[in-house]
Amino acid sequence: MPEESRNAVVQPHSIRQHHPLDLYFHPRSVAVVGASSRPDGRGNGFLHGLFSQQFPGPIYPVNPKADTILGLRAYPQVLDIPGPLDYVISSIPAAGVPELLRQCAAKGVRLVHLFTAGFGESGYQERADLEGEILRIAREGGVRLLGPNCMGLYCPAGHLAWQRGFPTEPGPVGIVSQSGANADAIVGLGALRGLRFSKVISFGNGLDLNEADWFEYLGDDPETTVVGAYLEGVKDGRRFRQVLERVAHRKPVVILKGGRTEAGGRAAVSHTGSLAGNSQVWDALCRQTGAFRVFGLDELVDTLAAFRYLEPPRGPRVAIMGGGGGFSVLAADDCVAAGLEMPWFSAAVQERLREFVPVAGTSVRNPLDTGSLTRDEAHFTQAVRIITASGEVDCFLVHVGGIGLFSDTDADRTESLARVLVAGARATHLPMALVVRSNVPAYAESTQRLIEQCLAAGLAVFPTVAQAASALIKLRTHRQNGERRQQSDGLYHH
């Protein structure tokens, strides 16, 4: 597999300064136009975002009716700001944007992010015309536009975020999203699953810089090893296809396409003015370029987490381990329905497992069904080693959960369980997906602590077997795609 898709440790300060878009993620100064003297005014979320990421340069609220906003000196207009200004966030109504852009051009601003909405997507002709006008002003003034109708940039290494609550540590996942709400959800759900981000770009209507520009950028970005996207439509199908093909050959790319149904497509027109395009076209595009198409935010995050934390397995055969006979049956169903294979272990392997797995209420065939195994580090790692050495499977799926995990007479069970699971994952070179089921109201906190400890140790944790299995099979396909490309490259070059 290509080096970029490995779990590279990202150095936050190893920033190239040669890509033209790099500077947008590392501005020297930021202005928030339309910041409000009401503390919870809408534009002020951007100020809180910058504060939460400890943005080191000057931050300029712009509002003609305020002297100070959230403790910062406010300026009546952009041209009144004293120092150099790289990045402007616009939270004013659409009608004020042309004049704002003229001032930004005069001031030498590089990027204007238009949180401002109510343009082409509103369905009113005069507002679509206004969109055309601001693009013309920006082009003439040498200002690039992000948006309109979007949340902008989140880049922890550059100390940028559009709101509070985002992680301040960077990571290797890059996101391109046509929707701010879905970008929020990807960051939030991802953070809960241990993901951290290089750059997240919410680009909305994509009037100037569009999905192809940002994809191309993340494809080149050495800080990004996995790319995820939420897209409703593309501006230039031909260019997007070329860009996607290039990026997907270098890094895993996962795309959630909004508007896959006719009704969703209609909603996309209302949202970002996008023509959503035919769902089959997207299927073919992803299949042909090697990108992965997913169908919901959870699946998007599952897939990113899998690429972030696991090596792609060499084959489709999975060993399932965990307690609960009925749960093992469902786990087998879910794995096979996703496309994995679950062979019975050979008699030799079963015999070796039976040396320490009692007969009653267990099975050693595959699934290896015994809850007691995760209570004993030596037994658990021994089982993992026996199965690994057999060569009979290509990956592991381990599931834990339920009331039995957290008995009242064993207060330390969470910590010891995390220790056993981590030891198990380290006892094999095969990828191991861990499923931690959270189904006991009284133990919700302990379960969350268990998940956090496993994530901190670098394990890949999923909420359900079906989600883990679906992610494993995508890893497998990614490996096959790479092998196929290498073969066909070989054919060309010899």
Next chain:
Amino acid sequence: MPEESRNAVVQPHSIRQHHPLDLYFHPRSVAVVGASSRPDGRGNGFLHGLFSQQFPGPIYPVNPKADTILGLRAYPQVLDIPGPLDYVISSIPAAGVPELLRQCAAKGVRLVHLFTAGFGESGYQERADLEGEILRIAREGGVRLLGPNCMGLYCPAGHLAWQRGFPTEPGPVGIVSQSGANADAIVGLGALRGLRFSKVISFGNGLDLNEADWFEYLGDDPETTVVGAYLEGVKDGRRFRQVLERVAHRKPVVILKGGRTEAGGRAAVSHTGSLAGNSQVWDALCRQTGAFRVFGLDELVDTLAAFRYLEPPRGPRVAIMGGGGGFSVLAADDCVAAGLEMPWFSAAVQERLREFVPVAGTSVRNPLDTGSLTRDEAHFTQAVRIITASGEVDCFLVHVGGIGLFSDTDADRTESLARVLVAGARATHLPMALVVRSNVPAYAESTQRLIEQCLAAGLAVFPTVAQAASALIKLRTHRQNGERRQQSDGLYHH
């Protein structure tokens, strides 16, 4: 719709005493054979379960090597117990079960629950033979068997539970499960979703009393208005079909079939010795009887929650309300992919909504996309009333979530949001499914509090739009099934 599927308030003490199985759920006394002098011994979980439900009658631990167990006097064997004994839980090894059953027969015990495993499901011939022997002894002695290889009975009204941590309040959901682990998960996941239970039966290998007996019982049980099941196989297909048809015509029935794949079927053999049967046969069985087949524990709980909390909609048309343009697009996709319809609102409705919904960053077409609506009870209920009065939809799907919900400058947002949502649900006679997305690590507790407040007010809360939509379409189908049956009954009777 039949009266039984409504949200009947269950009176815990309105217990019939005329069904032969009733007594099993209300024993006067319980013995736990194989209770351990080690506090956390496996059989002791049953004692903790009885304690946690405040079982009012005598509880007898049976262990020849102990004087007291968990503060209770222990008896060497069942025949040494002084008073009458209705219900015996066996946690001893399989080899001791024949003698135990002889004693239970002599003592007049009505039901023996065999937690004991290691019979036919183990794959060893001598253990399958033992299974035959214990059935013979039980039949000759007039003792009925539950199990072997199961967790037994949970019945809060009868103060029975097989472990700690289950709700002590009863509710209208009845569960039949071939797996104890999955019964645990259904109770736990269900409790998190506001479900409470009449009777939960984990029946394992079903050697004597089997799935058909328990289904028939729950079908007749006035305390049960919705029936859920986890099944791996059935003992007598012909009888099961007859029972299922009868029950599903009276109450909504939701079945999760374990072993739907060949690999899962193999795992089911290891688990309960069940021959899993062909998945298409189960599809046809459910379709023809009007039962609902589901494919995972989450979907099972979603469907039970929908039948518990919502009236089935009269048609498939849904109004989607909530903030976030991209999220609205995905919500539309998920609803339509599940089989719902999402018509645009008429111009008249859109105009009335525009009177209080601002233009920028919103849509009033359907989805009604505006986050600010749930900040204002008057506006939210007004929107719900306008849409209801239009007659243009049959149900609502409202989604909330994300960072915006819980701003630091508005500490009471959780409470006020719950108030707005509850007021909205009460402003319409149409069913309303609520989706609360939990995707902000910092607000996990607030989100959970919001969910609990909405559940306490009787709202139907789902974790994702896809899950809510899938549940709504099942409600719709259930209503259609009922209407079709009424029509064909009408044809017969006229």
